[in-house]
Amino acid sequence: MKLVTALDMGTNKVVALVGEMDSYGDVHIIGIGEVPSKGIDRGYVTRLDLAVNSVLSAIREAQEMAGVKLSSVILGISGPNLKSQNEKDTLSISSQPVEIDYSHVERLIERAMMRSREEGYEVLSAIPRKFILDDQEGVVDPLGLLGSKISAEVHVVKIGTSLLKNTEKVVLNAGMDIVEKFLSPFASAEAVLTPEEKEEGVLMIDMGAGLTDFVVFSEGAVLQTGCVPMGGLNITKDIAHFMKINIEQAERIKVESGYALSDVVNETERVKIRPRGEEKEVTVSRKQLAEVIQIRLEEIMEKLTDLLQLQNVDLNTLHAGIVITGGSAKLAGMKEFLERYFDMPVRIGYPMGVIGLKEKVQDPAYATSVGLIKLAHRALTIDKKVMTHRTQEGKSENTLNLSNLIAKVRTFLRDII
Ligand SMILES: Nc1ncnc2c1ncn2[C@@H]1O[C@H](COP(=O)(O)OP(=O)(O)OP(=O)(O)O)[C@@H](O)[C@H]1O
Ligand SMILES: [Mg+2]
Numbered sequence: 001m002k003l004v005t006a007l008d009m010g011t012n013k014v015v016a017l018v019g020e021m022d023s024y025g026d027v028h029i030i031g032i033g034e035v036p037s038k039g040i041d042r043g044y045v046t047r048l049d050l051a052v053n054s055v056l057s058a059i060r061e062a063q064e065m066a067g068v069k070l071s072s073v074i075l076g077i078s079g080p081n082l083k084s085q086n087e088k089d090t091l092s093i094s095s096q097p098v099e100i101d102y103s104h105v106e107r108l109i110e111r112a113m114m115r116s117r118e119e120g121y122e123v124l125s126a127i128p129r130k131f132i133l134d135d136q137e138g139v140v141d142p143l144g145l146l147g148s149k150i151s152a153e154v155h156v157v158k159i160g161t162s163l164l165k166n167t168e169k170v171v172l173n174a175g176m177d178i179v180e181k182f183l184s185p186f187a188s189a190e191a192v193l194t195p196e197e198k199e200e201g202v203l204m205i206d207m208g209a210g211l212t213d214f215v216v217f218s219e220g221a222v223l224q225t226g227c228v229p230m231g232g233l234n235i236t237k238d239i240a241h242f243m244k245i246n247i248e249q250a251e252r253i254k255v256e257s258g259y260a261l262s263d264v265v266n267e268t269e270r271v272k273i274r275p276r277g278e279e280k281e282v283t284v285s286r287k288q289l290a291e292v293i294q295i296r297l298e299e300i301m302e303k304l305t306d307l308l309q310l311q312n313v314d315l316n317t318l319h320a321g322i323v324i325t326g327g328s329a330k331l332a333g334m335k336e337f338l339e340r341y342f343d344m345p346v347r348i349g350y351p352m353g354v355i356g357l358k359e360k361v362q363d364p365a366y367a368t369s370v371g372l373i374k375l376a377h378r379a380l381t382i383d384k385k386v387m388t389h390r391t392q393e394g395k396s397e398n399t400l401n402l403s404n405l406i407a408k409v410r411t412f413l414r415d416i417i
Contacts, residue, residue: 002380003030005062006372007055007073007176008184009040009167011210011233012327014054016062017361017369018070021377027370029357031066033058042210042229043079045166048173055174072177074376076368077124077167078184078213080229081160084311086129087112090151097146100133104150105142112154121158124183128152129221140220155222157183180376185213185225187371190378192325192349192364193217201318204349205304205338206367207328209233212300216313224311228303232328235296242292243284244275253289260297260333261340262290294337301341315344325349327365 006017018031035057039050063070089111091104109126116123131139133147142150164181171178188206189198198217206213212228232254239258240250257271269286308315321344324334329348338346351370354361361370 002377003066003068004179004373004376005031005059005070005073006076006187006369006376007058007171008076008187008369008372009043009051009055009170010037010208010368011040011042011231012208013037013365014040014058015366015369016055016058016070016073017366017373018062018066018068019356019370019373021374022355024353025374026353026355027373028355029361029370029373031062031064031068032357032360033061033063033065035061040170043077043163043167045170048166048170051170052173055170055176059174059176070176072179073171074372075167075171075178075181076184076187076372077159077164077181078211078227079159079163080211080227081121081163082157082183082213082225082227083118083121083159084155084157084225085116086223087115087154087156088151089115089154090132090149092149094148097134097148100142100145100147100150102143105152108150108152109154112152112156116156116158118158120161122161122164123156123158124164124181125157125186126154127222128154129223130219155225157225159183180379182372182375183225184368185215185227186222187369187375188213188325188349188367189215189217189371190374191351191367191371192323194352195220197320197323200320202320203308203313203315203318203322203344205322205324206326207231207300207324208326208365209328212304212326212328214304214307216308216311216318218317224308224313226304226307226311228300228307230296230300230303231326232331234300235293235328235331238292238296239289243273243289245273246276249273254293254331257286257289258293258331259286259290260293260331260337262287262294264333264336265290290333293331297337298341301338315342318344321345321347323347323349325364325367329364 003020008015014037016033019027019029021027038054039047045051113123113126131142132151133139189204199220201218204215208231210231216224236250240247265287270283271286272281274281335346
């Protein structure tokens, strides 16, 4: 078992999680560092020095708890300028069927990546969803099968180059190497979804403080990815504005008394607040508090629905419904709100398969960091498989830039996420 450190730089908190995965796929957490996030806002770095300090503090805390020196991280990336698209392409190989190998799949991925190129953006992930081998549709893994032409639909996700480079700079300035980068919502999905849900079709939403990321899975693979640049912090700010209270107070009453649906809150319930400039506490209606929350939630979900419509996602085909995770999933009434809004089954997504420090980590706010550890281990396992396969093929490692190749090939193995 190999120790890895996940680093999730959120709008609300920076988390460094040290863990290892056993052969059953369970994650053993041995160190956690969590500090309030400073100099980071919705994936953007707003102040380099503060952001570096946040990362340093989180790493230091995790290091002390784990009792090991940490030198590299698996990094989660997300942001408002995340874009996804599906590229379809066909590769004619030969007139007679030949055995499909890595190089054919690689070419399809490379071509999809080339076609998705856009100035100012960097491709973060390219995953074939399904293959067609000659006329045979629904091929999950074409390796070793025979065919004269292969088609693939590749899901490509890209993100703003500056956002990515600045995030990397923070980590490097904190003295840590970056072993691997994954999209934060892919990591969250890895932590909270079951393979059955991915197969049946599911919409996973990670609602944090500043970002509401989502991933749609169908037939076991990613269909669409996106991000609404709003989250729980917008709700807190609305409450602060509406009730004329500061952000800390607004956050407290949101967590203690907030509710996502106003019509189920009793008219008579009151919440204590102390408005700015007032000496004494006053009470406000809890129903009104819920109204403020519900209005913003509806706006966020409307934006999310618009994005899904643009991406031609038919929610009726997602039979496993919705799984909501991220810190804002803990808002009281969230499940009921979403059930009513989307008219679909909803469950709250808690990170699954965690052993060690379970009470702390089995929290929707930890979905991304737990998922990063799981993804890193899957990637390591697949690396080994690809290595073995290549050696068996008798190809000289010297003539290939193996690590680069593996990085690319690995993205196509859809069981990676
Ligand atoms: N019990 C609760 N009720 C309501 N909201 C909550 C509760 N607990 C946490 N939150 C909200 O969750 C949000 C933080 O979630 P999370 O830790 O997932 O964010 P983050 O990952 O730091 O940010 P992001 O991913 O958006 O950049 C905050 O807005 C906070 O108010
Ligand atoms: Mg987050």
